[in-house]
Structures are given as structure tokens and as C-alpha cells.
Amino acid sequence: MKKRMVQANSNGGSAHSQSAPAGGPQLPSSVTIMDVAREAGVSYATVSRVVNNKEYVKQDTREKVMQAITRLGYVANQQARSLAGGKSYVVGLLVRDLGSSYMGAIVSGVDDELSTAQYNLMLYTTHRRKTNERIYVNTLIQGMADGLLLILPRNPEAYLDTLNQSRFPYVLIDHQGLGDQVPAVGSKNWDGAYAATKYLIELGHRRIGFITGALELGAAIDRLAGYKAALIDHQLPIDPALIIEGTFFQPEGYSGARTLLNLEQRPTAIFASNDVMAFGVMEAVRDCGLRIPADISVLGFDDIDQASHVYPPLTTVRQPMQEMGRLAVKMLLERIKDPDRPVERVELPTTLIIRQSCQPPT
């Protein structure tokens, strides 16, 4: 099956290479820009201009081309576009794992925003082989993607060096305070934790248990700090016995709560650094034969979907995760347009969502 037909084409005019071989197993007959050009009776450069919304195309011509495009169902080949033009309309997303509501919400925001910008999403999970960061980054930089989003990276330094050096656009989501020179979007963890703790205090609680997140993450540190600050501001002691270290997973909420509930002077409220751990807390409370919120108030952080679905609905600090994803994309696209724009770090506000898992101590 040879498809050669080089310059041995003597018919002076437009070559008109027929493109529908018609017979035999045929892959998608890929309508190309040439087909559209022929259909519309213009050059393929003009078609390209129309497709890319460039100026200097007569309205008339533009319409002719548009019609040809819809008639033929033409979709530009991204690979070729990217190769020729330098933009791939792909954004890479580096993520540890999916499967949590937290990630799901962020990715959903990312995805939404990306789709309205006509971008595609290339997903990379870092639980794969550890040593691959460099490859990833290189692959991405080599034209695979126009920019990179990193959600909650644990050791971003590995990537960031390379990224910075090559001036490759990126944005961190739910970052962990890496100085000011990193474009990032996060939320006001400190504020959220402060507000939540304050709420409990104002409800009348004096002994408030706290279960931390993974303290290598800035978010976890900030939440702990917000909790402590609220206590101090209300002249309440910081009792180390009431602070249990966790890493954001449910079992630690459970065990942490059991520890707290076994204290001689047990707390009347427990504030977990995320909702998932709060669920663990709720289980533990119940298993101790206590009721929520009658005996113990429980408070979470994040406001994942499930938080409003459990019983009693969980009072929690909402982090606008979708919004974070959206905003990160917006920032990234800006940086793609102009890699030299000043580095921005945005922290979205959190909201205390009051449901039914807290009440004044009895």
C-alpha cells in the first residue's frame, strides 16, 4: 500500500489529491485543514486564520470557511497545532491521588474552568514510581503541556527548581508556604480554624480537643495555629493533652477521639482538622455511648459533600475547593500568556458552616 505520489504530478493546476480512498479498513478519515480550504475555496492559511480568530479576514470569507468547517465536521489536530504554533492547549495536573472528595472537588473546579478555556487536562499521579518527577516535568516542558498545576504537593521542591529554571508556568493549589516566590492558591486555614474555635468557645466550651492534620503541610500547621490563637485570645489554656497529632485520615480521627474521651477531664468538643477525621471522631463518640452533639460537639474542616450527609450533619469550616481549582486555572492561564507577570499568592476565605454537630456543653 504505497501512497507516494511526489512531484511527478504534471497537471499544472491545483493538485487536488483525492482524499477518500474509500476501500478497505480505514481509520477516521480525518478532515484536515486542506479539506476545509478546498471546500471553502480558499487557501489553508486562511482557514487557519479563521479557526484561530485572527484579524484580517473578510467577514464574507470567514463565514464561508465556518460553513465549510461545520459541513465537514472539521476538528483541528492538536498535535499539529501545537507543533507548529507552540501552544498545546493542554495543562498538566500533578496529584498525589484522587478518590477523596477533597481532590474531587478541586479537580472538578480545575476541569470546569479548563473546559471553558478550551484546554485539555493531562493527569499525572505521583503515587507512581517515585523517581519520575524529572521525567514528568521534562515531558511536560517538552511541549506536552503549556502549564502545570500541582495539588497539595508534599515535596514540590523537586519539581519547582526545574520548573523555575525553564520558566515553565505553574501554580500550586493548597500550597504549603514555600516563601513568596511561588504562584499559589490556597485558603485561609488559620482564619477558618480560628473562627471555628471561637465559635465553640462562644458556645461555652472550655475544653476543646483538637486533632491535627499532617504537620508537614502548611495547611495543617495553620489550622493548629488558628486553634491555639483563638484559645489564647479568649484566655483559655493550651492543654497539650487536648492536641492529638493526626495526618488527615479517618482512623486517626477515631483513635484520637478515643484518646481524648478517655482523658480524666475529657473535652466537651472536638475539632478535627478535616472532615474525614471528624467522621472518625463521630464514630468514636458513638462507640463510647455518647451522643452528638448532646454530649460532645464535633467540628470538621473542608466541608466535603459527605459532611452534610452524615448524621448529625457536620458543622465544619468550608474551604472553597472548587473555587480554588477554578482560580488556579485562571492564574495559570494568565501565566501562560505572560510568564513574566508577578507572582501571585491568593488565599480564599473560608466559611464556618453551622449544622447540627455542635451545641453548648451541658
Add this chain to the structure above:
Amino acid sequence: MKKRMVQANSNGGSAHSQSAPAGGPQLPSSVTIMDVAREAGVSYATVSRVVNNKEYVKQDTREKVMQAITRLGYVANQQARSLAGGKSYVVGLLVRDLGSSYMGAIVSGVDDELSTAQYNLMLYTTHRRKTNERIYVNTLIQGMADGLLLILPRNPEAYLDTLNQSRFPYVLIDHQGLGDQVPAVGSKNWDGAYAATKYLIELGHRRIGFITGALELGAAIDRLAGYKAALIDHQLPIDPALIIEGTFFQPEGYSGARTLLNLEQRPTAIFASNDVMAFGVMEAVRDCGLRIPADISVLGFDDIDQASHVYPPLTTVRQPMQEMGRLAVKMLLERIKDPDRPVERVELPTTLIIRQSCQPPT
């Protein structure tokens, strides 16, 4: 061997073109195949052969090239590769949403397997604008991806027609019985539900509540059928009052269980069609002041991570979700290699995971 064909290179020896532009704003200095060729002193075609592991390259040459590649840190530009060679090494993944352990596990399997095959993952979520299916599919077909994976598609017909027509490779994951002509991987839902129900019966339960999944999904139908079959096989009546319709979400587990528990003759066990609903059931049971498993046994389906983390750990039917993802990728890659291979439909076995949420009725 005496003459190097590299013209325009006056210094006879190894060219050693310094590659660090060093000055001025420089985009990633993209090492290309040409640079490697120069560095290794061969033609770029040879480099291409080495990179693609083609035969007919002298061992010697191969090594020289390899060295040059590592020395320069060359990474092939996928766009160009794809454009020239027809393969993009990208697989599209069509998904409704992420953020559930269920999806997370499948995607994780997909991702793992893809990464060992050196493929990239392009993510498309269908919660985006509804009418975009055609665009997606066209984009993908236009060379963006080599194949497509669809997880739990609700109305796949929309895509499948186009896909089939263009003979574009795809595989469904956790399909819903669309006849035999669709390549798919799922799990033995019927068997799993049968085994679980049988287990409860053998424990001594006679009244077993069942909460269904979304019945437009084959998986949900099969689970219900397995439940019924087990009852029948054990001469137990099928009591419609014990069957509550749900759609796989937690609140339905909760409300469903409340309904069941309010029955005059309430069940001694509740079997939810997935773990998430089982969590809802557990909450409801507790809120009715009953204990699990002492008063009511609870059984789930899927075995998501959380199932072993709740208290008491949930007895459930494990669906090998990671494995499903993996297998789907393997099948897809086969189909990419040979689109004409016969259609396969695989159902992976399920396993009853006995934990502590079930015991004989008291």
C-alpha cells in the same frame, strides 16, 4: 568509516555544540533529536531508530546515541512524534466525576498500568457541558488520543456509535450490559450479591433488607438479582417491603435504613448495594439506638478504603477496582495495536470480605 556527512561543520572532530544559550530570557532549551544526532555524530534518523528501539542499528551506534541522550537529557516531543508517526501515546479517560473512592481506585489502576506502558492520561469529565460528547470524541479521534476508556458511562450510546464507526479503540469499565459487541471490563456483581446474601442467610438471617443502586446501571440490576436469587435458592420469600430503591448515595442508605427499621417486622440485616450507602445505613441504625452488629447486621459492596476504617469495620463484597482499571488498560492497548481483534468482555470475580459488621441475629 571516515567521512561524516555533517556539512557546515568545519571543526573536524566531535562537534560538541555547546547547548546552553545562557543569555537572555530563554524558553526551555528543548533538546531536539537533531542535537542528540550532532552530539552522537550520527544522523537524526538513527537517533530516531534508537529511541524507538528499531532493529538494524549497530550495538556500538546505539550506545553512542544512548549516551548522548542521557548527557543532553533528551526527551522526545510527543506532539511531533504523534504527528509523524500516528501514535500519540495518550489515552483518554471519560469519567462522570472523581472524588469517590470508587473512581479513585479505578483511576489509580488505570494510571498505574498506563504509566508502565509509557502512556499519558487525558482526563475528560462528563459533568461539563452536556452537549459536548461529540466534540470530545472528535477531538480524541483527531489524533489527540490513541484510545478511550469510559468509566461507568450512563448513556454511552452517544459515544459508542461514533467510536464504532471510526473504529476507534475503546473499553468500557464497569459497563452496563450493552450486548456483546462492546469491549468491557466489569465485575461479577450478581455473584457478589449472591454470595453476600447467602452469607447472611447462613448466619441465620431470615429478613434481609436490601437497598439497591441506581437501577439504570447494569451493576445495580445484577446486584439486586443476585440478592433475590440467593433468597429463592434458600426458600426465603422476596418481600418487596424489604427492598428499597436507592442510587448509590449515602443519604439513601440512611433514609432507606430508617424506612426498613420502622417496619413492623424489621429486618435483622441490611445489605446495601454499595459501601457508601452502607455507611448511611450504619448511621441510621445507630440513630435508632441500635448496635451493629449486635442488633442489626450491615453489609456493603465495593470495599472502598473507608470500609475497613469505619467502626465496626464493614463486611462487604470486594470489587477489584484497581484491577479493573489495570485490565481495562491492558485490553485497550491490545485493541490499539490491533483494532480488529475480537471484542472481549471480562468480569472479574468479587470476594466477600468478612469484617465485623455482621453476626447471627439474636
Add this chain to the structure above:
DNA sequence: TACTTTTCTGCAAGCGCTTACAGAAACATA
């Protein structure tokens, strides 16, 4: 009318790679 400026459009040169083809080198056979 002649000339300048402003749109519009086509030509052609790649983007970085794969691969058919042909030529060279190495080895084997007549």
C-alpha cells in the same frame, strides 16, 4: 488620476519527528 495606507489572502518555510527508500559497509558465496 496617482499614490499611500490599510485590509485581505496565498505562498512557503518550518515545528520535531517517523519511515520508505536508497546507498554504503560488511560479510558471504560464486
Add this chain to the structure above:
DNA sequence: TATGTTTCTGTAAGCGCTTGCAGAAAAGTA
């Protein structure tokens, strides 16, 4: 030595597109 064979390597033709350049057409100005 002449002539295959087989292995290896280079040349060149694109893949489908963007974009600089220049010429053509339209519009404005003198």
C-alpha cells in the same frame, strides 16, 4: 574478482498546522 546478501545509516518526504512575508485588493488621500 565479481556478485549476491545482509546489516547498517543517511536522505528526504511528509504528518497538519501556524505564521512571516509579500503581493493583491480595497480604501483613503492628495
